[in-house]
Amino acid sequence: MQLVNDRNFIDGIKAFTNRIDFYEKRELLGNIFYDNVGIRRNKAALETVLDTVRQMRKELPFMGPSDKSKIYNTNLVEFIEFGNMLELAEIILVGAISRNESRGAHFRSDAPQRNDDAYAAHTISRYKEGVLCVDFIK
Amino acid sequence: MKLSIRRKTTEPTLREEVVEYEVDAQDATLLEILNEIKTTRDTTLTFSSGCRSSVCGSCAVRVNGVEKLSCVCKPKDGDLIEPLRNMEVIRDLVVDAEKAQQFNAKAHAWGSKNSTNTAVSQDDEKRNEVQSDCILCGSCFSACPVYETNSEFLGPFALTRVWRYVTDVREGESADKIAAVQTNGIWDCTLCGECVPVCPQGIAPKSDIDMLRSKSGTMGYMDPKFSSGFGGGLDFGAPSF
Numbered sequence: 421m422q423l424v425n426d427r428n429f430i431d432g433i434k435a436f437t438n439r440i441d442f443y444e445k446r447e448l449l450g451n452i453f454y455d456n457v458g459i460r461r462n463k464a465a466l467e468t469v470l471d472t473v474r475q476m477r478k479e480l481p482f483m484g485p486s487d488k489s490k491i492y493n494t495n496l497v498e499f500i501e502f503g504n505m506l507e508l509a510e511i512i513l514v515g516a517i518s519r520n521e522s523r524g525a526h527f528r529s530d531a532p533q534r535n536d537d538a539y540a541a542h543t544i545s546r547y548k549e550g551v552l553c554v555d556f557i558k
Numbered sequence: 559m560k561l562s563i564r565r566k567t568t569e570p571t572l573r574e575e576v577v578e579y580e581v582d583a584q585d586a587t588l589l590e591i592l593n594e595i596k597t598t599r600d601t602t603l604t605f606s607s608g609c610r611s612s613v614c615g616s617c618a619v620r621v622n623g624v625e626k627l628s629c630v631c632k633p634k635d636g637d638l639i640e641p642l643r644n645m646e647v648i649r650d651l652v653v654d655a656e657k658a659q660q661f662n663a664k665a666h667a668w669g670s671k672n673s674t675n676t677a678v679s680q681d682d683e684k685r686n687e688v689q690s691d692c693i694l695c696g697s698c699f700s701a702c703p704v705y706e707t708n709s710e711f712l713g714p715f716a717l718t719r720v721w722r723y724v725t726d727v728r729e730g731e732s733a734d735k736i737a738a739v740q741t742n743g744i745w746d747c748t749l750c751g752e753c754v755p756v757c758p759q760g761i762a763p764k765s766d767i768d769m770l771r772s773k774s775g776t777m778g779y780m781d782p783k784f785s786s787g788f789g790g791g792l793d794f795g796a797p798s799f
């Protein structure tokens with residue numbers, strides 16, 4: 421299944437345009453993560469970053485690689501990595517937003533207390549009908 | 559400052575050229591500069607890298623003819639950046655290291671069989687500590703002049719690695735390794751020392767090859783050039799011991 425998805429994605433890239441420079445977006449992603457998704461985070465800022473990340477994922481088809489070579493194409497590799505990065509970024513954000521408490525390196529300034537009743541559990545992320553969901557499983 | 563990069567592509571047809579770039583690089587490493595050019599000016603510029611901290615060995619290139627790790631080297635105005643030598647260029651600064659790395663297998667550069675003694679003291683560990691640090695960057699391989707005449711030479715990093723295992727007290731098959739480096743190996747090295755200053759890990763393949771020669775001598779091997787030069791052996795009336 422994953423292999424089929426990946427093949428389709430790579431085939432799809434051929435039709436992507438490069439109106440938007442993904443290197444600029446990659447830099448932006450790094451910066452907003454550094455500023456808002458570090459050790460100290462809060463719900464409002466995380467939600468703003470999540471919006472930005474979701475917007476970037478929507479725009480991915482306009483951020484395709486400009487190097488069309490079939491030989492050692494690191495522009496293509498970096499683009500694929502950027503797509504993966506955005507997927508992980510969304511998972512990290514949804515997890516951090518759902519965990520309304522502070523624990524270890526996850527310090528929520530808007531919820532500074534640890535809450536074992538609700539969150540002494542593993543975060544499990546999955547797609548349900550294309551929508552990213554988070555469950556806390558004890 | 560200006561930086562020249564030797565570029566090569568085979569698509570759609572072979573094109574080789576030295577391209578000059580004007581870069582603003584305050585105290586930047588060569589890898590940072592290459593990334594800057596790729597992400598802001600020319601996405602087709604091709605080079606390889608990994609760790610960005612001199613650990614993985616994937617970013618070696620030549621700067622004014624001398625092998626350097628891109629992630630360490632800070633270039634100066636007018637420098638010429640080229641791919642490593644003695645390996646096929648795939649594209650721009652990326653070379654195909656496959657054949658070079660296969661020499662490790664040909665030279666039996668691995669731990670084969672545990673000896674009966676598997677206790678390793680601090681001193682035992684120190685004996686091949688430096689050689690164990692090889693990151694397979696290929697710098698020594700690129701600097702070695704032997705490839706101009708013998709493309710099958712096992713080469714500096716593979717031979718250094720053999721010495722690393724031959725000196726390992728846990729290795730039970732040293733003799734097999736010494737046998738594997740007799741042909742296209744230790745005797746083909748000219749002991750020129752070119753491989754030594756280029757190693758980012760402070761390894762001296764030349765010295766290790768010299769050690770392998772001495773060890774081979776004690777095991778009854780000798781330099782084939784020497785033996786053929788004297789009529790194919792010691793058969794010239796010398797007293798036998």
Ligand code: SF4
Nearest residue numbers: 702747748750751753
């Ligand atoms: S010392 Fe030997 S292995 Fe090293 S560069 Fe010279 S010929 Fe090559």
Ligand code: SF4
Nearest residue numbers: 692693695696698757
């Ligand atoms: S011996 Fe040194 S120069 Fe040669 S591959 Fe290993 S780390 Fe690189």
Ligand code: FES
Nearest residue numbers: 608609610615629
């Ligand atoms: S990028 Fe890994 S050694 Fe330079």
